[in-house]
Amino acid sequence: MEELTKVEWVRLPLSTNYAVAYAAKDADIDIVSAYPITPQTTVVEKLSEFIANGELKAQMIHVESEHSALSAAIGASAMGARAFTATASQGLELMHEVLHIASGLRLPIVMSVAARALSAPISIWGDYTDLMNTRDTSWVVLIAGSAQEAYDSVLQAYKIAEDSRVLLPVMVGYDGFLMSHTYEPVSVLANSGAALRYIPKKVTWATLNPERPITVGAMANPDWYYEIKYQQVEAMKAAYEVVKEADAEYGRTFGRSYGIIEETDTDGSDLNVLTYGGIYGTLLESSEIIRKNGIKAGFARLRLFRPFPYEEVLKLAEKSSALVVLDRAITYGMPIAGPLAREVISVLYSHGINIPVYNFIVGIGQRSFTENDALKVVSASFEMLKRGQKIDESIYWGVRE
Amino acid sequence: MSQMAKPFFRTVYDVPREEYFAPGHGLCAGCTAGTIVKLLLKVAGPNTIVVNATGCVEVSTTPYPYTSWEVPWIHVAFENTAAVASGIESAIRVMKAKGRLDPSKQINVIALAGDGGTYDIGLQALSGMLERGHKVMYVLYDNEAYMNTGIQRSGSTPEFAWTTTTPVGSVLRGKVQQKKPISDIVAAHKIPYVATANPGYFADMMTKFKKGLETNGPSFVHVIQPCTTGWKFDPRYGIVLSRLATETGIWINWELENEQFRVTVPVPRRKPVRDYIKMQGRFSHLTDQDIEEIQKIVDQEADRINKMVGRTVIGPVVEQ
Numbered sequence: 001m002e003e004l005t006k007v008e009w010v011r012l013p014l015s016t017n018y019a020v021a022y023a024a025k026d027a028d029i030d031i032v033s034a035y036p037i038t039p040q041t042t043v044v045e046k047l048s049e050f051i052a053n054g055e056l057k058a059q060m061i062h063v064e065s066e067h068s069a070l071s072a073a074i075g076a077s078a079m080g081a082r083a084f085t086a087t088a089s090q091g092l093e094l095m096h097e098v099l100h101i102a103s104g105l106r107l108p109i110v111m112s113v114a115a116r117a118l119s120a121p122i123s124i125w126g127d128y129t130d131l132m133n134t135r136d137t138s139w140v141v142l143i144a145g146s147a148q149e150a151y152d153s154v155l156q157a158y159k160i161a162e163d164s165r166v167l168l169p170v171m172v173g174y175d176g177f178l179m180s181h182t183y184e185p186v187s188v189l190a191n192s193g194a195a196l197r198y199i200p201k202k203v204t205w206a207t208l209n210p211e212r213p214i215t216v217g218a219m220a221n222p223d224w225y226y227e228i229k230y231q232q233v234e235a236m237k238a239a240y241e242v243v244k245e246a247d248a249e250y251g252r253t254f255g256r257s258y259g260i261i262e263e264t265d266t267d268g269s270d271l272n273v274l275t276y277g278g279i280y281g282t283l284l285e286s287s288e289i290i291r292k293n294g295i296k297a298g299f300a301r302l303r304l305f306r307p308f309p310y311e312e313v314l315k316l317a318e319k320s321s322a323l324v325v326l327d328r329a330i331t332y333g334m335p336i337a338g339p340l341a342r343e344v345i346s347v348l349y350s351h352g353i354n355i356p357v358y359n360f361i362v363g364i365g366q367r368s369f370t371e372n373d374a375l376k377v378v379s380a381s382f383e384m385l386k387r388g389q390k391i392d393e394s395i396y397w398g399v400r401e
Numbered sequence: 402m403s404q405m406a407k408p409f410f411r412t413v414y415d416v417p418r419e420e421y422f423a424p425g426h427g428l429c430a431g432c433t434a435g436t437i438v439k440l441l442l443k444v445a446g447p448n449t450i451v452v453n454a455t456g457c458v459e460v461s462t463t464p465y466p467y468t469s470w471e472v473p474w475i476h477v478a479f480e481n482t483a484a485v486a487s488g489i490e491s492a493i494r495v496m497k498a499k500g501r502l503d504p505s506k507q508i509n510v511i512a513l514a515g516d517g518g519t520y521d522i523g524l525q526a527l528s529g530m531l532e533r534g535h536k537v538m539y540v541l542y543d544n545e546a547y548m549n550t551g552i553q554r555s556g557s558t559p560e561f562a563w564t565t566t567t568p569v570g571s572v573l574r575g576k577v578q579q580k581k582p583i584s585d586i587v588a589a590h591k592i593p594y595v596a597t598a599n600p601g602y603f604a605d606m607m608t609k610f611k612k613g614l615e616t617n618g619p620s621f622v623h624v625i626q627p628c629t630t631g632w633k634f635d636p637r638y639g640i641v642l643s644r645l646a647t648e649t650g651i652w653i654n655w656e657l658e659n660e661q662f663r664v665t666v667p668v669p670r671r672k673p674v675r676d677y678i679k680m681q682g683r684f685s686h687l688t689d690q691d692i693e694e695i696q697k698i699v700d701q702e703a704d705r706i707n708k709m710v711g712r713t714v715i716g717p718v719v720e721q
Contacts (some may be wrong), residue, residue, distance in 0.1 A: 030495045057499055059491040064529030068484035074477055075488025101477055208473035210448045215468035217476035224465045
């Protein structure tokens, strides 16, 4: 509490992109390495302004592609610099090869992702197809639900990434456009120094230092590769705890924390809706009309996607008669096609929990999902629940067949 | 360090004794890449960070848990060597500015890549690094094909050369296209130092490495690297063949220093390209007519170079 009194905040109207840029500035990053892509671009525009006017002492590397953006961030991080990048959509896909290398080299890079649909057909609009494609890259993946949370999450991301038990890169995702380009009141630190008490600049990882030469990125044959990759499995397990610790310490230091799953009215409800990102706000807005329609619905938002928070998902499932899972991405060729729904079902099955899971695909390529849609989705699910009906295929909400 | 004190390398006595490239690596017997890297590190000394592209040198020198590198070394991927080097160099600059590294300490950043990683898949990252002006020396060891994956043609493979993807058949006979002029492409970026070098002229090559490292900005040294496995010659002749490349004028050692062009190894009397071609199995299918065609291209290039210099530095072919 004593610490809290020292922290001063400034309340600003910021888009989530700007909130992310403020957080990166307050983390005193040394390197920004990025390439323009909609809807991420205003993150690096704002960071460029901070550098240009001396508010941030960092090198901006104006790379010629996202592949190079992450590659340069790897080089900088391997030198011991605090490195940051930001991207979306096609840019994240172009980076994909390097995503695995950043985690394999155990470098604590932080990247923001303004989640966006993938081509073809080309679409600049939001969904989570890009971010969900990073599931198996061994990055810690946080998904924010507000501009404030994105700001806080970027600071927490460095805390998690640089923890010597983890040393993995961290991604902070949020809705392209619906969050990246909409303004909310955000409290940012009046003085960057306060952030550095939470995330001191301490190099916890092996670096390229001519006084202590090491070989980074050696070639591993079948006699070693497996063990080295298994260390990432262990690091991910450790990250699960460290994410919680980082959030709790953030709460103690700055007075805000989020936990792993944010929940509203999930106790004693008829059914619970689980999702991620900004759509949670739409769900909360819809709660009143849903209640008026005679359904007691609870709402939950997953804040951590990797490592997958199976404990919290189980706790939620244990108190739910059914789970409605809203996904903004498609796993093509699978009957249950929502990436989150698939993880939830896998966790429930392995723990012998057999409640209906109703998976709705919504908001693809930023198809509108309104409070009225939320009401209809919840009503349809409730009807199925009353009939004891389960589904073996995702429901593609609102699609014109 | 003391290694950097000598203004030029002239004879073998100028070569530093210190070794930073340890023996025991897995490069082929007779591979000239090992020679190039060993001499490169002797010039650079211990205050050096090497970024290595995927390729022969990378796989042969770092089979975990072993390494041949006695300086900090990093491998990230194939196409991004210049981008990784950019990140390292930028980090050094910002960490010096923020007092986290001693500003007086000079750290060499060297990007090391083969022809596949430079001419082809790495060209974009290289161009970006050159345009942004990072103080990195990029060393290209050019063995004229994807040797690490088993001798596939690259943008560097010369016309007519056999590779596993340009085989010699009844319709096609080796590579159809000519070698991409990568050093000219790099020079078009107007960086302060571009040079071509040859391990057969080790003092010239080492001097160029030294100049490259002392350049205030990006530098590029393009080194020919005869490959016993891919070019198919007796491993004992790697340096003989290296020298023949220059003696025949198929490989001209030049440098472009602050827009001043200079041929550093003049060849008053050239040997015919036949001498170079006949030593290599990859050209064993060539007819006299094919060799004549190559000779013509080499003659034209010699003319172009002589015109640039303003006098004859690459002389006529003289049968010896």
